[in-house]
Amino acid sequence: MERLIDRHGRVATDLRVSLTDRCNLRCTYCMPPEGLDWMPTEEQLTDAEVVRLVGVAAAHLGVEEVRFTGGEPLVRRGLVDIVAQVHAAHPGLELSMTTNGLGLARTATALAEAGLHRVNVSLDTVRRDTFTELTRRDRLDDVVAGLAAADAAGLGPIKVNAVLIRGVNDDQAPELLAWCLERGYELRFIEQMPLDAQHGWQRDEMVTADEILASLQARFDLSPAVEPRGSAPAELFRVEGGPATVGVIASVTRPFCGDCDRVRLTADGQVRNCLFAREESDLRAALRAGATDAELAERWRAAVIGKAPGHGIDDPTFLQPGRPMSAIGG
Incomplete structure (x- = not known):
C-alpha cells in the first residue's frame, strides 16, 4: 500500500471528513450572526460518495482514523447511515465525530450502534449567559444533555473542546475544568485560530496557551503528562497528580506541524x-467523471505530497484561507 506521505516524511493516517458547512449555532469567533451562504446541495458529496472516498482512504492509502466534522455534522441527515456503511465496510477504522452537541441527546445511541466510537463536543463555558453571548443561541441545556447521552451510549472517552475569548470567557477556564472533572470528561483548550469567516482574528487578542495554563494553575496543581504526545495536537497535564488530565492545543504559539498526521476532505x-x-x-470532479478507486487514490497522494512544512501563521506574508472553519472541518 502506498500511503499518504508528504515530501517532509510525514504520513497522514487521520482523515477529517466534513459532512456539511451548515451549523445551527452562530459562534462569534466563527461566523457572523446572520450565518453564511451555505454550499448548494448539488456541490455537496452524496452519502454514497462520502462512503466511497473514505473507503479509498482506508483501503488504498492507509488511513486508520476518520473523524466526521462540519459545520455541524449532526445536521447532515444521512450521518447515521454514513457511519454504519463505513463501519461495516472497514470495521478496523477508528470512527469519531466533532460536534456542538445540540442533537446528541436524540442521536447518541443510534450513532454508537452504527459504529461510532467516540465524540468531541465543543463547549466554551458552562454559564448560560456566556454561552448565549458566544453562540448567539440559548442552547446550553441541549449541549449538556447531549454530553450525558453520549457518555451513556458509550461514546467515550468524552472530550470537550473549549476556546477562550478575551473579555468574554477567559476567566472561566478553572470553572470549566472543575465541571468536566466532576463528570469524567476530558477537557482540551484550543487557542483561537485565524479561521473566522469575518477575518477579524488578531494574534495580540488571542488567549495564549501560557495564559490558559496560568489561569488553571491558580486553582489546580498541574504536572506534565509522562506519555509522549506523538502526533496528538494536545499537550497533556495531569490534574492534582492524575489520573485526570487537561490538554492545551497551542496551534499558534506552540505549533506541532512537524508531527502532523492529518488530511482533510471537505x-x-x-x-x-x-x-x-x-x-x-x-x-x-474525478469521482463523478468515473475515476477508479486507484485513480482517486493517486490524485489524493499527489495532493498530499506538496504539503508545506508548517502553517506559516508567524510569517509576515501569512493569509487566512479562503474557507472559514465551518467550511473546512476541524
Whole structure:
C-alpha cells in the first residue's frame, strides 16, 4: 500500500471528513450572526460518495482514523447511515465525530450502534449567559444533555473542546475544568485560530496557551503528562497528580506541524493537506467523471505530497484561507 506521505516524511493516517458547512449555532469567533451562504446541495458529496472516498482512504492509502466534522455534522441527515456503511465496510477504522452537541441527546445511541466510537463536543463555558453571548443561541441545556447521552451510549472517552475569548470567557477556564472533572470528561483548550469567516482574528487578542495554563494553575496543581504526545495536537497535564488530565492545543504559539498526521476532505470533495492551506485538490470532479478507486487514490497522494512544512501563521506574508472553519472541518 502506498500511503499518504508528504515530501517532509510525514504520513497522514487521520482523515477529517466534513459532512456539511451548515451549523445551527452562530459562534462569534466563527461566523457572523446572520450565518453564511451555505454550499448548494448539488456541490455537496452524496452519502454514497462520502462512503466511497473514505473507503479509498482506508483501503488504498492507509488511513486508520476518520473523524466526521462540519459545520455541524449532526445536521447532515444521512450521518447515521454514513457511519454504519463505513463501519461495516472497514470495521478496523477508528470512527469519531466533532460536534456542538445540540442533537446528541436524540442521536447518541443510534450513532454508537452504527459504529461510532467516540465524540468531541465543543463547549466554551458552562454559564448560560456566556454561552448565549458566544453562540448567539440559548442552547446550553441541549449541549449538556447531549454530553450525558453520549457518555451513556458509550461514546467515550468524552472530550470537550473549549476556546477562550478575551473579555468574554477567559476567566472561566478553572470553572470549566472543575465541571468536566466532576463528570469524567476530558477537557482540551484550543487557542483561537485565524479561521473566522469575518477575518477579524488578531494574534495580540488571542488567549495564549501560557495564559490558559496560568489561569488553571491558580486553582489546580498541574504536572506534565509522562506519555509522549506523538502526533496528538494536545499537550497533556495531569490534574492534582492524575489520573485526570487537561490538554492545551497551542496551534499558534506552540505549533506541532512537524508531527502532523492529518488530511482533510471537505463537504464538496476537496482535499486539504493543512487546515490553513490556500490550495485544494478536487476529488469530486474525478469521482463523478468515473475515476477508479486507484485513480482517486493517486490524485489524493499527489495532493498530499506538496504539503508545506508548517502553517506559516508567524510569517509576515501569512493569509487566512479562503474557507472559514465551518467550511473546512476541524
